Amino acid sequence: MTGTRRRQFLKATGAALVAAPYLWRRDARAAGGRVVVIGGGAGGATAARSLAAAGKGLDITLVEPKSNYVTCFFSNLYIGGLRSLDSLTHNYDALSERYGVKLMHQVAVAIDPAGRTVRLAGGDVLSWDRLIVAPGIDFQWDAIEGYGPEAAKAMPHAWQGGEQTELLRRQLEAMEDGGTFLIAPPDTPYRCPTAPYERASLVAHYFKREKPNARIIILDAKNNFPLQDLFEEAWTRFYPGMIEVLPADFSGGVKGVNPATMTVMAEGEAFEVAVANVIPPQTAGRIALQSELADRRGWCPVDPMTFESTHQPGIYVVGDAALASPMPKAAYAAQQQAEACARAILEAFSGDKAEATVLGGACWSHVSPAHAVYERAAFAAVGGALQRIELEISPTGESDSVREAAGLAGEAWYAGITADIFG
Ligand SMILES: Cc1cc2nc3c(=O)[nH]c(=O)nc-3n(C[C@H](O)[C@H](O)[C@H](O)COP(=O)(O)OP(=O)(O)OC[C@H]3O[C@@H](n4cnc5c(N)ncnc54)[C@H](O)[C@@H]3O)c2cc1C
Incomplete structure (x- = not known):
């Protein structure tokens, strides 16, 4: 990576921010103001809270099977032994008690776009005037030979918050000093592009203290990874010799696994390891695929300003499930998309037009308990597509005090x- 990353304002800045006249028809059903949100994560919970907080008397139902949501974001700090799982666990009490969002702790199993209904696993059928789909990710279980939901109990992906995160932490705690921990990140696009490398950093910190003879192999499906020079700078300084990266050109990434022998197969090589963190390729959450909201690649195309599906009018997709590149699949992006989508829905109900807006935020990666690096970006709909209009990344060689300040900013x-998400 080069210094050109420092602060790039792309040509499109400002001038091309389209104030596109997204005019909405006020249809009879819209007047009822019933909104159903599927998925109570960073995207869905934000959308529900945001719509309710607008105080327009909408009837909002959030469908989410879990009563507690454990964030994936900051889960690497837990896996590295620096945070408790409790500190990552949130509930929906404020959404229902303070904002009046109706909660259905169930799985949505079918969407009927024509009839404007959602069927839940328990048999309830909810009617909607606008539907927001925010189910996060699912996995391509057939992508890695031998790796499926059962194998994930021995070789956790830990790429959805909760049980899997806890399992990986327990395995690392139980691992003997001198063992090998293998992380297998997928090719892009996937949830939180920097997170596998932040995970390697914080597990290395844990090993350095508790199991100094352990080592970490990153068996990557890519040749390069985001913020690579920043991570490598930190690894050389804090964890010399502990982390080995095997890029795609070397191994082709993970091809198969055998959980019974704890073996991970690459092209022409097999690794017997103590703990394997296999992160499979991903798609939008299953309900989005089943409802034909997704394209052939498994992600859901959306209008870049309103996040309304380009496949199904009246249905919006926000968060990781949306095809919103170049926005990363990150919590901050999900939250920004959800806010934009909520504004668009409010405008649709009132018959106003949606205003063009800039979406932005930052992602911090901890390279040690006290030091973090960041990537800050802004995005806007330019010429009918989302474009990155601003980018700022931590430079290499920053002082400890700057990195420590970034760590605190991340917290x-x-x-x-x-x-903001949970109210
Ligand atoms: C290790 C790791 C570290 C990360 N760190 C960061 C970070 O530092 N910063 C950052 O911005 N992002 C980070 N992320 C990314 C972030 O966690 C995701 O981008 C974010 O959670 C996406 O939000 P979402 O609402 O799309 O999906 P989720 O947060 O996964 O929420 C989806 C919800 O939908 C529910 N659901 C699914 N299907 C159904 C259904 N059929 N019916 C009802 N409910 C359903 C699920 O139960 C879930 O609660 C990290 C991710 C990982 C894995």
Whole structure:
């Protein structure tokens, strides 16, 4: 990576921010103001809270099977032994008690776009005037030979918050000193592009203290990864010799696994390891695929300003499930998309037009307990497509005090975004 990354304002800045006249028809059903949201994560919970907080008397139902949501964001700090699982766990009490969002703790199993209904696993059928689909990700279980939901109990992906995260932490705690921990990140696109490398950093920190003879192999499906020079700079300084990266050109990434022998197969090589964190390729959450909201690649195309599906009018997709590149699949992006989508829905109900807006935010990666690096970006709909209009990335060679300040800014971000999402 080069210094050109520092602060790039792309040509499109400002001038091309389209104030596209997204005019909405006020249809008879829209007047009822019933909104159903599927998925109570960073995207869905934000959308529900945002619509309710507008105080327009909408009837909002959030469908989410879990009563507690454990964030994936900051889960690497838990896996590295630096945070408790409790500190990552949030509930929906404020959404229902303070904002009046109706909660259905169930799985949505079928969407009927023509009839404007959603069927839940328990048999309930909810009617909607606008539907927001925010189910996060699912996995391509057939992509890696031998790896499926059963194998994930021995070789956790830990790429959805909760049980899997906890399992990986327990395995690392139980691992003997001198063992090998293998992380197998997928090719892009996937949830939180920097997270496998932040995970390697914080597990290396844990090993350095507790199991100094352990080592980490990153068996990557890519040749390069985001913020690579920043991570490698930190690894050389804090964890010399502990982390080995095997890029795609070397191994082709993970091809198969055998959980019974804890073996991970690459092209022409097999690794017998103590703990394997296999992160399979991903798609939008299953309900989005089943409802024909997704394209051939498994992600859901959306209008870049309103996040309304380009496949199904009246249905919106936000968060990781949406095809919103170049926005990363990140919590901050999900939250920004959900806010934009909520504004568009409010405008649709009132018959106003949606205003063009800039979506932005930052992602912090901890390279050690006290040091973090960041990537800050802004995005806008330009000429009918989302484009990155601003990018700022930590430079290499920053002082400890700057990296420590970034670590604190990351902590403040987590407190702020979870308060915003869950009310
Ligand atoms: C290790 C790791 C670290 C990360 N760190 C960061 C970070 O530092 N910063 C950052 O911005 N992002 C980070 N992320 C990314 C972030 O976690 C995701 O981008 C974000 O959670 C996406 O939000 P979402 O609402 O799309 O999906 P989710 O948060 O996964 O929420 C989806 C919800 O939908 C529910 N659901 C699914 N299907 C159904 C259904 N059929 N019916 C009802 N409910 C359903 C699920 O139960 C889930 O609660 C990280 C991710 C990982 C894995």
